[in-house]
Amino acid sequence: MSFFKHEKEIAAPCEHEDLYEYTIIAGKIVGSAGGEENIKSCEACTTRLTIHVKDPEKVDTESVKDSVPGVITKDDLVQYIVGPDVKFVEKAVRQLIFAEKDQEDDINDPHGFVFLARKIVESAGGRQNIISSSRCTTRIKIHVKDMSQTDTEYIKKYIAGVIVKEDYIEYVIGHAVGFIEKEVEKLLPEPEDPALASCDPHGFIFLANKIVESAGGKENILSSDSCTTRIRMYVKDFSKVNEDIVKDYIPGIIKSDDNIEYVVGHTVKIIEKEVKNLLK
Structure with missing residues (x-):
């Protein structure tokens, strides 16, 4: 028996005389989305x-209008x-979306830990x-x-609660949190420097390096300091600054006349400490 409410509960065939017709309509809806x-x-x-979609540009409402009364x-x-x-x-x-994945989960994920980890990563906007x-x-x-890019509503049916802050989300799991976090970590990208994986589990050193x-x-760095959510770097030569190196890892970058601010969120003090260690 699964530890969590599982999609497979609703993936079982529904005993209704028009099941075939519903499957045809469902197929057109999935294709349209x-x-x-x-x-x-x-x-x-x-x-x-x-239906909540990842990319609205891929939606084709015309293809389903002969199967449903309307689309909004x-x-x-x-x-x-x-x-x-x-x-x-x-x-x-x-059934069309989840059946194949759920069949695999029956064998490889009897407690639903992998399933829930996947849902958490999806809810957080995907691994990237x-x-x-x-x-x-x-x-x-x-x-x-x-x-x-996050969607916290969908995950609420599987866990005890969700707490959304400025730049992070807390998923209230319960006593199985250790097992599920382990599966979440497996789904996330590996650090570019493998040596950091064991000594920097939260990515603070990695981000400081970036x-x-x-x-x-x-x-090129004269000095650094921080405010509530930002690390401020004073640099000698702005032509040597490359925002592309770090833009995929933080919410934003702000450039001024003599400094550049890296928006990192509430963990700013921890990351600033690692930055200062690198500048010694």
Whole structure:
């Protein structure tokens, strides 16, 4: 028995005489939404199926208009007006999206730890949007680059709670937090320097290195300090500054006349300490 509420609970065939028709409609909806890889979540209300997509540009509403009464799009949400049978269509959609993955989970993930880790990473905007992860007694804390890429609503059905802060998300898991964090770490990109993996589990040293490198290296840095969420670097030669080196790892960069500010979030003091260690 799975430790968590699992998608496979709703992936079982629904015993209804129009199941085949619902499967056909579901297939067209999934295709219209850009395919299963473009779908982040789906939820049904009274008569509508709402799908949250990763890339709105891949949505094709024309291809499904002969199968549903209407389609409404807004930003990264697509609402398919289905009618009173929407729950059956929702089940068929979920079956198409999750059935293959769930069959693998039955064998390889009996407690649902891998499944939940995958959902957490998806909720945080995917592995490339995650800066670092850590845990406390019952929670997994994930620092993200861009909060607008996250979707915390979908994950709420699987865990005890979600706490969203300025640049990180806390997932309230419970006593299994250690097992799930381990699976989350497996899904995240490896540090570019493998030597940092064991001594820098939260990526602070890695990020400090990137900041120093971005500022033109140790020899180009006059001094550094920090404010609430930013590390400020005063540099000798701005032509040696390369923002591209670090922009994929932090929320933002601000350049002034004689300094460059790296927006890193509430862990700024920890990262600043590592930066100063590199500048000694």
